[in-house]
Amino acid sequence: MNRRTFLTTATTAAAASLVTSTGHAALAAIGMEQAPLPYAPEALEPHIDAMTMGIHHGKHHVAYITKLGDALKASNLGAGNVIDLISDLSKVPADQKMAIRNNGGGHVNHTWFWKWMAPAGSGPKGPEGKLGEAIQGTFGSIEDFKKLFAEAGTKRFGSGWAWLIVTADGKLKVTSTPNQDNPLMAGIVEAGDLGTPILGLDVWEHAYYLKYQNKRPDYITAWWNVVNWDEVARGYAAAKA
Numbered sequence: 001m002n003r004r005t006f007l008t009t010a011t012t013a014a015a016a017s018l019v020t021s022t023g024h025a026a027l028a029a030i031g032m033e034q035a036p037l038p039y040a041p042e043a044l045e046p047h048i049d050a051m052t053m054g055i056h057h058g059k060h061h062v063a064y065i066t067k068l069g070d071a072l073k074a075s076n077l078g079a080g081n082v083i084d085l086i087s088d089l090s091k092v093p094a095d096q097k098m099a100i101r102n103n104g105g106g107h108v109n110h111t112w113f114w115k116w117m118a119p120a121g122s123g124p125k126g127p128e129g130k131l132g133e134a135i136q137g138t139f140g141s142i143e144d145f146k147k148l149f150a151e152a153g154t155k156r157f158g159s160g161w162a163w164l165i166v167t168a169d170g171k172l173k174v175t176s177t178p179n180q181d182n183p184l185m186a187g188i189v190e191a192g193d194l195g196t197p198i199l200g201l202d203v204w205e206h207a208y209y210l211k212y213q214n215k216r217p218d219y220i221t222a223w224w225n226v227v228n229w230d231e232v233a234r235g236y237a238a239a240k241a
């Protein structure tokens, strides 16, 4: 499966979630809905608290979708393939570019983020199989990878994301982006940092402040307990296929 097919498949899966969506009327009105969390908001306790999950998914993510819908309407663009749209903003009118970059990125990044987490103990504790071998081969060890990834999240000034990506030449790389940018955004992200994200960590304060306040490193340490390594392995296999 090439990158385009992978991304289209991922988008199709997201579209399929319309059937079981949480049904916000405002989102339905613009032809977009939000997939429900794949677990209960309290399922990631004690590492990520239920109130943070509820507000993060039910308010912040919803706000990105609503504003994305407004910007798409103002651009005379349909909901279509949001991943394709944010990967190449050249089709977007200049006056809507920033809104679609921020809110399209916000929608896509959060849609991935919910799936990259799972209740602690529900799956592998770390990367296994080909993914585990590739991480060890690239970064030296799983611990070295986690350290590098955590640093990418800790050092990101202000709001943003830490990423594990598969680059166009099939290599693993740890990167970071500000705000709601992501490694698919050609022309925005440096060419060397473009790739298919297979794991991402939201380091916006809204992701952790209620429980961890200013202690972002503690949030990142706890977050490793709820990484859905099965999903990361799926993404790696798809990106490499």
Ligand SMILES: [Fe+2]
Pocket: 056, 060, 110, 202, 204, 206, 207
């Ligand atoms: Fe977030």
